[in-house]
Amino acid sequence: MLTQAEIFGLSREDMAVVANVARYHRRGLPAKTHAEFMALDREQRVDVLKMAAILRLANSLDADHLQKVRDVRILRGSEPWVLEVDAAGDPTMERLATLSRSDLFTDVFGRKIVFREAGAPT
Numbered sequence: 001m002l003t004q005a006e007i008f009g010l011s012r013e014d015m016a017v018v019a020n021v022a023r024y025h026r027r028g029l030p031a032k033t034h035a036e037f038m039a040l041d042r043e044q045r046v047d048v049l050k051m052a053a054i055l056r057l058a059n060s061l062d063a064d065h066l067q068k069v070r071d072v073r074i075l076r077g078s079e080p081w082v083l084e085v086d087a088a089g090d091p092t093m094e095r096l097a098t099l100s101r102s103d104l105f106t107d108v109f110g111r112k113i114v115f116r117e118a119g120a121p122t
Contacts, residue, residue, distance in 0.1 A: 016040060020048040025055040029104070053105040057113070061085065063097035071118070080112035091117060 010018065020037050024030060030037040030045070037045060061069045071086040083098060085091055095115045102113040 013044075017044055017048055017051075021051045021055065024048065024052040024104075025059065049104070049108045053108045056101045056104055057083070057098060060097035060101045061094050063093040069094060073118075076111075080114045082114050082116050084116050084118050086118035091115075 016036065017040065020030075020040065023034075023036070030049070032038060037048070040048065061072060066089070068087045068089045068091055069085055070088055073084045075082040075084055085094065087094065098113065098115045106112050
């Protein structure tokens with residue numbers, strides 16, 4: 001549907017990238033049989049994977065749709081990277097979702113993600 005849409009300010013090439021991010025941000029990974037993904041050049045495919053990985057993490061931070069997360073920081077000083085989350089209420093669902101949906105992020109960025117509540121001991 002997105003590949004056929006016309007959005008002011010976005011070229012056909014931009015829309016192809018957006019459509020691929022939408023396809024891969026929830027589940028599944030690109031395959032050589034996915035013509036729309038393979039039609040992108042190498043740089044665009046890398047961009048799609050990066051954006052999809054980040055969007056998967058962002059979605060996981062509202063896993064139960066209660067908008068508990070108030071702030072997020074990525075602490076990149078060591079391996080693994082720490083996703084420090086300031087939440088109003090119990091972020092158990094967000095923690096579980098983040099850990100289960102961080103596989104693409106790890107593959108694309110080469111860093112594992114650890115979920116930590118802001119103010120929790122390190």
